[in-house]
Structures are given as structure tokens and as C-alpha cells.
Amino acid sequence: MNWRINRNKFEMPKMGPWTQRFMLSTVLVAGLFGLSTRKTNGPASPNQPADGPGGANYLHAEVIMRDSASETDGYWLFEPASPKPDSAHVIVFMHGYGALNPMAYGGWIKHLVRKGNIVIYPRFQRDMLLTPTEQFPANAAKGIRDALKALKTGDHVRPINGPLIMLGHSYGAATAAYLAVKYKQYGIPQPKGLLLCAPGTGPMNGAKLDDYRNMPADTKLLIVNSNDDQVVKEKFQRTIFNTAVNTPTRNFLKLYADEYGTPAVKAHHNACYSLDESLDCGLRNPTIYRSYLVGQTNAADYYGYWKWGDALIDCVRAGENCEFAFGNTVEQKSLGTWADGKKIKELEVWLP
Structure with missing residues (x-):
């Protein structure tokens, strides 16, 4: 299954009565326990910059989404269109x-694709309970291999045989770090750039190493810790680093909350969510319902995750914009300014 996504149009997902009740009860509980991220006062958050890493200088107006994720080790593909290029670099999310x-x-996926990239989104678990975490690397690797093979056929945008970039969140980030060490074993290209957002495995041990000394020397690695993360702790992230x-x-990198403006910058586990219903594949579970509550797009995306991702891509591919991703620089740490000119709380950065 595939469909075309216009930058300006989307439809709300259709929900049955039980889904609606679940959503309503979840929102009510979130309100009672202060989980909502919405704020209605304070100076406005900065808009997306016009250009540069994280910027809105897009090459393509549309995204083609293709669904090959019916199996546990399947994948979704996102390809640029309007205009459709003959070929593009590949990012694994x-x-x-x-x-x-x-x-x-x-929002982040569409940003990457409209910049001119193909995004592979491997599905490495069947649901939230029944797929052993030890199977995550093999499942993800098969999805990546199958997606790369499919891109060489039919009317797909052809993949450029260049350095592979992996972006990951939570258990996906932990799995990305694992595959960056074990890529030969799993038959995938070497990930030359890694952006790991709140990597963690909780009490589970699948896709987890005792140390990462065998990560290749030419890998460029960014780890982002959220200071208010109550889901995974910093210990494992520090182990990787x-x-x-x-x-x-x-x-x-350590992200801190800043409640001064609207919308506030949050530093919880899911701060990299950027919910966009135009990429809705129809699957629902507690994680997805949670994304409705916290998946906003704001300065932490434009001047944080999206900026670091774009800069990492540029740095790996062309040696450009490295100062936006590495080095404890002003360009790396800044999250922009509120509408009244006050700086948003900057990142802290640790170097090797």
C-alpha cells in the first residue's frame, strides 16, 4: 500500500467508539496528573528557520509513503516527490x-524526506508485548535489507550508494547503536552517522552491549539525553558514550526544559515526537495514544533534533555544518530565542 502526502493536507484518523472512549479517558488522566504539554501563555516559540540545519528550505513538496510493514520484520518507506528525483540518499529511522x-x-520524517532523502522506517516488533527484544536487531536489519532491495525496483526513487545515517529513539536508538557495532553480522551497510535520542532498554537486555568499544572509528555519534526522562535513565546512555x-x-547532549514561553520546551522521554497524522498507518496502542498528548513540534525540533539530524547528515556526507552537531559550539547548543528575545535554555554538551 502506498499513498501521497501533501505538505498542507491531512485527515483525522477514523476512530470507533471504544477508541474514542480510551482517548478521552487517557486525556482526562493526563490532565489530572499534569501530563499535558500544552501551555497557553508566555512569549511565542520561535518559528522554523528559513534555511540551514533544521530549516524550511525544502526541495520537494510531497512525500510518498509506502507500507510494507504487515510482518514483524517489515518496513515503511518514505520517498520525496513533487518533483520526484531519480535517486536520493537513505536514512534509517x-x-x-x-x-x-x-x-x-x-513531522521529522516529512522534514527529512522533503529535504531530499529516502527514509526507511523498519518495524522490528509485532506489538508491545509479544516480540522478544533479543529479536529487535535481526528484525530491523531484515527490514533495512528488504527496503534497500525494493528501492532498486519498480517506480521507486533509487537509493544512492553513500554513507548510511541512522536516527533512533528510545529502544530504537539502543538497537541502532547495537547495529552500528554488529552491522557486518546482520548484513547491512555500516551506519556512518548515529543520532540517538533518549536511548534505553529499561529492564530488558535485548539489543544491548556491555561496551561499545568495537563501534568503528569513522562513526560520528550524537547522544541526546532528556533531563526529565522518567522512562529510561542516563546510565545506559553514558555507557554508550x-x-x-x-x-x-x-x-x-543534555536537553533541559524551558517553561518560559509557548509552547514550552519539554525534556521528557518523548521530546523528539513530532506527531503528524498525514503519516498515520492506522495502528493504535498505548504508545501511539500517548503521542497524541506529547507529540508537538516546536523549538526543540527545529533547533534541536531536526537541526542535529540535518547537521549530522551534512557532516557525514560532505564535511559541512559539523559545528551544528559537534564541538560544544554555540551553533550546536542554541535552541533559539523566544519572541521577546530571551534565549531558550541551551543544551549542555560533553566531549570525549
């Missing part, structure tokens, strides 16, 4: 635990 619907990260001793180009 690794979803968090249970985030089996790409719409949770839809501290033990990848043979990977010199690596930075550890």
Missing part, C-alpha cells in the same frame, strides 16, 4: 518501543 505508527515522528572509546567524533 528507528522507532521507540511500541511506536509502530510513523505518525508519532511524522563512555565505552565507545575508539569512536572519537562523539558528543553527549
